[in-house]
Amino acid sequence: MNIIVVGLSHKTATVEIxxxxxxxxxxxxxxxxxxxxxxxxIEGVIVSTCNRVEIYATTRDIAGGIARIKRFMAEYHHLPFxxxxxxxxxxxxxxxxxHVFRVASSLDSMVVGEPQILGQxxxxxxxxxEFKTSxxxxxxxxxxxxSVAKRVRTETKIASSAVSVAFAAVELxxxxxxxxxxxxxxxxxxxxxxxxxxxxxxxSGAKGVMVTNRTFERAERLAEEFGGEAIRFESLFDHLHRAxxxxxxxxxxxxxIGPKDAEEVVKKRRFKPIFFIDIAVPRDIDPKVDKVENAxxxxxxxxxxxxxxxxxxxSLEAEKAEEIINQEIGQFYKWLSTLEVTPTIVAxxxxxDEIRRAELDKTISxxxxxxxxxxxxxxxxxxxxxxxxxHAPTSALKQAGQGGRVDLYVDALRQLxxxxxxxxxxxxxxxxx
Amino acid sequence: xxxxxFFLTVALYGCATAxxxxxxxxxxxxxxxxxxRLLVAGFTAHLLSTIHLASKMKYLPLTNMQESLSFFSxxxxxxxxxxxxxxxxxxxxxxxxxxxxxxxxxxxxLNVEVRQLHPVLQTNWFWxxxxxxxxxxxxxxxxxxxxxxxxxxxxxxxxxxxxALFQKLPxxxxxxxxxxxxxTVGFPLLTVAIISGSIWAEKAVGSYWVWDPKQTWSxxxxxxxxxLLHGRLTIGWRGKRAAILSIFGFIVVLVTFLSMKHSxxx
Numbered sequence: 001m002n003i004i005v006v007g008l009s010h011k012t013a014t015v016e017i018x019x020x021x022x023x024x025x026x027x028x029x030x031x032x033x034x035x036x037x038x039x040x041x042i043e044g045v046i047v048s049t050c051n052r053v054e055i056y057a058t059t060r061d062i063a064g065g066i067a068r069i070k071r072f073m074a075e076y077h078h079l080p081f082x083x084x085x086x087x088x089x090x091x092x093x094x095x096x097x098x099h100v101f102r103v104a105s106s107l108d109s110m111v112v113g114e115p116q117i118l119g120q121x122x123x124x125x126x127x128x129x130e131f132k133t134s135x136x137x138x139x140x141x142x143x144x145x146x147s148v149a150k151r152v153r154t155e156t157k158i159a160s161s162a163v164s165v166a167f168a169a170v171e172l173x174x175x176x177x178x179x180x181x182x183x184x185x186x187x188x189x190x191x192x193x194x195x196x197x198x199x200x201x202x203x204s205g206a207k208g209v210m211v212t213n214r215t216f217e218r219a220e221r222l223a224e225e226f227g228g229e230a231i232r233f234e235s236l237f238d239h240l241h242r243a244x245x246x247x248x249x250x251x252x253x254x255x256x257i258g259p260k261d262a263e264e265v266v267k268k269r270r271f272k273p274i275f276f277i278d279i280a281v282p283r284d285i286d287p288k289v290d291k292v293e294n295a296x297x298x299x300x301x302x303x304x305x306x307x308x309x310x311x312x313x314x315s316l317e318a319e320k321a322e323e324i325i326n327q328e329i330g331q332f333y334k335w336l337s338t339l340e341v342t343p344t345i346v347a348x349x350x351x352x353d354e355i356r357r358a359e360l361d362k363t364i365s366x367x368x369x370x371x372x373x374x375x376x377x378x379x380x381x382x383x384x385x386x387x388x389x390x391h392a393p394t395s396a397l398k399q400a401g402q403g404g405r406v407d408l409y410v411d412a413l414r415q416l417x418x419x420x421x422x423x424x425x426x427x428x429x430x431x432x433x
Numbered sequence: 434x435x436x437x438x439f440f441l442t443v444a445l446y447g448c449a450t451a452x453x454x455x456x457x458x459x460x461x462x463x464x465x466x467x468x469x470r471l472l473v474a475g476f477t478a479h480l481l482s483t484i485h486l487a488s489k490m491k492y493l494p495l496t497n498m499q500e501s502l503s504f505f506s507x508x509x510x511x512x513x514x515x516x517x518x519x520x521x522x523x524x525x526x527x528x529x530x531x532x533x534x535x536x537x538x539x540x541x542x543l544n545v546e547v548r549q550l551h552p553v554l555q556t557n558w559f560w561x562x563x564x565x566x567x568x569x570x571x572x573x574x575x576x577x578x579x580x581x582x583x584x585x586x587x588x589x590x591x592x593x594x595x596x597a598l599f600q601k602l603p604x605x606x607x608x609x610x611x612x613x614x615x616x617t618v619g620f621p622l623l624t625v626a627i628i629s630g631s632i633w634a635e636k637a638v639g640s641y642w643v644w645d646p647k648q649t650w651s652x653x654x655x656x657x658x659x660x661l662l663h664g665r666l667t668i669g670w671r672g673k674r675a676a677i678l679s680i681f682g683f684i685v686v687l688v689t690f691l692s693m694k695h696s697x698x699x
Contacts, residue, residue, distance in 0.1 A: 154462060160600070175599070176590065178606030270669025273605055290591065293672040302593050309595070 001042070001137060001340060002062050005091040005099050006069040007054030010110055013087035015050075021077055021084060023048040025127070031076055032133040038068045043135040045128040045142065049120045051110060056100060058137045066090045094333055097141070101325045104145040105152040106159065112314050113159040118149050137336070148328045155324060158317040161310035165193065165303045166200040168310070169247075169277055172303075173201065176275050176296055177244055184208035186243035187226075188236070189250030190218055193279050193300070197247050198226060210243060212236055214250070237261060241268035249279040259288040262295045277303070337406045344410045345394050347419040352390060356382045435489075438482030439541060445475030446510075446534040453526035457601055465523050469514075472530060476510045479537075483507060492555075495563045498691075502540035505690065506533045508571035516575055520611055524601045528578040558633035565626035570686055572619030573658070576612050577683030580676035583608045587673060609671050612679065616665065620658050627651050650689040657682040 008021065023031050023046050035044040040061040047054045055073070059065030074084040091099045102108050106117050125142045128134040134142070153159045162168040170180075177183055185201045187194055190213060198209065209228025213219035216232055223230035231239050240246070240261070250256065257276070265274060276297040278285040283299065290297040360382050364375060393413070400406045413419060452468035483504065486494045494500035513529045516522065586602045589595050602608075630651070631641040642648060661678055664670030 155460065157460070157600070172590075175586070175602075175604050176606070178604035178610075267668070271671050272669065293674070296590050298593070305593070306595070 001058055001060060001336070002065075002092055003096045003137065003141060003336070004057050004059055004062060004065050004069070005054060005096040006057075006066055006073065006088060007047075007052060008084075008087040008089065009052035009054070009108065011108070012089060017084070017087055018050070018053060020079060021053045021073060022050075023053065025123070028124075028127045029131050032128060032131050034076065035069070035072060036133045038065075038072055040065045040068065043138045044133045045125055045138055047121055047124040049117065052103070052108075054103070056096075056138060056141070058135070062092045066092070094329060097329050097332055097336075098325065100141070100145050101148045101328060102322075104149040105321055105325065106149070107152075107318055107321055107325075111163055112318055113161075113163070115159060118146065122146065137339070140335070141332070144328070144332050148325060151328070152321045152324055156317040156320040158314055158321050161313060163307055163310055163314065165300060165307060166197045168303045168306045169197050169298070170200050170204050172296075172298060172306075173245055173275050174204075176273050179205070181205040182207055183244040184210065184242055185245045185247065186210040186212070186231075186240065187222065188212055188246065188248040188256070188284065189214075189280065190222060191249040191279065194247050194249040195222070197277065197279075201245060202226065206245070208242075210239060212239075237264075241265045243274070244272070245275045245277070247277050247279065248284040250284050252280070252284060253282055255286040256284050257289060258286040259292055262289040262292040266292060266294045340410045341397050341400075341406060344413055344419065345397060348393070348413060348417060349386075349390060351417050351419060352386050356386050435482065435486060438478060438485060442475055442478040442482055443534070443537060443541075445471055445478055446530065446537060449475055449526075450530045450534050453523065453530050456523050457527050457598070468523065468526060469517060472510065472526070473514060476507070476514060479503075479507050479510065493560050493563070495567065499540050501567075501690070502536050504567055505570060506536035506540065508567045509533045509536070509574050512571040512575050516611055516614075520603070520607055522579075522603050522607065522611065524598075524603065525575075525578055525582065525611075528581060529575065532574070532578075556633060556636055558629055558636055562626055562629040562633050565622050565629065569619045569622035569626055570690065572615040572622065573679075573683050573686050576615035576619065577680050579608045579611045579615070580679040580683075583612070583676045584673065584680075587676075612671075612676075613665060616658065616662050620662050623655055623658060627655060647689070650685070654682065654685055654689065657685065 008018065010018070013021075025048070028046060028048075031046055032044060035041060035046065035055065035057065040059045041057050042060075043058040045056045047056070053073075055069050057065060057069060070085055070088055070090070071081060073088070074081040077084075099108075104118055104121050106112060106114050109117050121142070125134065125138075128138070162171045173180060173183075180201065183206050185198055185206050185208065187198055187209065202209065209223065209226040210231050211219045211223040211226065211228055212231040212233050212235075213222070214233050216230065219230040219233075222228075236256075240257075241264075246257075248257070262274075262276075271294050273294045273296060276285050276289060276295065278297065278299045281300075285297055287297065289295055360378060364370065364378065367374070397406070397409055397413070400409050449468055449471040452464060452471055456465055456468055483494055486500075495504045509529060510533045513526065513533075517526065582602055583605060585596075585598060586605055586608070589599045590605075627648075630648070634643060634648070635641045657678065661670075661675060661682065664675065
């Protein structure tokens with residue numbers, strides 16, 4: 001049994017192609033059931049995000065299975081095969097395992113280390129499980145992928161550092177102020193960066209927002225959007241001490257907050273630290289504010305430097321992640337290989353035993369004067385014969401599990417001894433940990 | 434038996450130190466848990482060893498420098514374990530545990546004497562005073578450790594150059610909270626320790642205050658931490674200066690502990 005992967009991603013297709021091939025989560029049941037109806041495809045999972053569309057499946061016929069899935073992807077969306085085919089990549093065996101482990105660990109994402117992909121794959125797997133298109137192999141496989149992704153995230157720093165200015169601001173705030181859930185953010189002015197950062201802070205648990213602007217109406221509008229309080233610009237310094245985080249982005253040509261103001265604010269806050277982020281150009285906050293004890297001032301340049309450093313670090317961490325994935329692939333692949341050994345051995349024994357019984361019965365029933373212990377002896381004889389004959393192929397099969405020739409042997413045995421009735425019954429297959 | 438306990442404790446503290454330092458370099462959840470476990474094991478061994486010694490000698494082992502160093506080390510580890518549980522500050526371990534280990538090793542380099550206890554020390558006021566003094570010292574040690582970490586983190590944040598420790602160190606706020614805790618627990622303990630010390634002095638030599646180096650310096654220490662606590666409670670004083678004063682206070686505690694002898698006894 002083989003795992004195959006067919007799909008396209010932001011690395012092989014532009015968004016125009018990707019959106020044409022995407023599967024909608026609301027209508028995932030039909031494509032999933034169509035997928036496993038394809039000849040040779042036994043289990044299937046469809047993962048469709050804005051950056052990739054991938055199909056994971058199990059099959060005995062690698063080449064055929066891959067070809068059929070490719071056609072399926074084109075035909076389901078009523079697209080000409082050639083349009084889609086040139087963007088598709090495919091993997092099988094160890095390469096397939098490696099690919100999925102890497103994708104789940106966010107190593108294949110646009111921003112390495114991003115957290116969304118794991119959740120997206122979990123959701124896609126959820127659908128497949130719900131509509132019963134994934135079975136024992138993909139279940140085990142994807143659960144393994146999730147745990148590998150978790151290992152990568154905890155043991156490397158691949159996901160721990162911020163790679164956008166807004167996230168970097170939140171990370172810094174956490175290092176200064178600790179838990180953000182009882183902290184208040186003040187926005188001075190407006191602007192995309194400012195508002196984005198404010199949104200991030202709110203997402204990270206900040207509870208209060210104050211907005212101030214030279215134009216009070218703008219402040220009100222923004223305050224409403226964030227569920228916060230609008231402050232008149234003239235009263236800025238009456239309320240500034242209530243903020244733990246200050247995001248400033250006005251169009252003022254000179255500084256609006258100086259070191260003396262900062263000292264006052266810090267004193268009013270009983271020296272609790274205050275975090276200033278100055279997004280404006282020209283700057284809103286006098287750099288000397290950073291010299292004030294318990295006031296911490298960062299500009300966008302500082303934040304950018306942090307982001308650059310983090311990006312560089314992530315690529316180092318990505319190497320560690322690949323290491324972890326290497327380790328895990330070996331284990332999983334071994335399990336996959338041995339999956340079929342036990343049922344094959346059982347089926348082979350059963351086939352031999354059928355023949356043995358049939359012949360034994362024929363002989364005994366046709367024997368007129370059977371000596372008293374003859375039946376027992378014949379039973380023992382035929383069993384011993386069968387066991388000795390089976391011993392060599394059975395141990396060869398078990399040993400082949402350690403190498404890579406299991407598929408070959410299993411296939412050969414099934415064909416040669418006509419063991420086609422190899423059940424897919426879940427209870428039959430041994431799950432070794 | 435005492436030797437056995439001692440080597441066991443040193444070994445466990447040593448392993449714990451190595452583990453905590455390793456935690457600085459790699460984030461492995463298993464390592465963090467094992468560092469804590471090793472330390473608790475070491476603490477248990479140390480505690481049992483102290484109890485064993487106490488039962489053997491029939492008095493608490495904090496009468497001379499050797500015993501005191503060991504007890505100080507025990508108190509520091511105990512305090513740290515409490516704070517690590519509460520605030521999850523594994524990184525603090527890399528600062529505190531080596532100090533405890535060195536104190537313990539230092540204590541062993543001194544002479545072991547099981548001797549007759551000076552009559553002056555055979556009063557409950559002495560034990561009470563000594564125990565409280567060590568409890569307060571351990572708080573101040575933790576506070577100093579956290580202050581060092583605070584200054585490092587603050588340095589990164591002010592200069593905008595982030596060293597490898599930046600991610601590992603807890604937030605300024607957490608460190609500040611630990612500091613505050615240490616102050617609010619340690620200072621009252623110190624106050625009662627000094628008071629009970631005076632009562633003991635009265636019983637021993639007839640006078641509450643003798644202005645010997647030990648008592649004098651204790652007063653200075655008391656004033657330093659009083660200033661810290663007062664500043665914190667009235668105006669919320671914290672930051673670089675408070676951290677430096679905390680470290681300075683600890684240095685004074687350490688020097689006093691190591692060098693000043695009670696004029697009353699040894």
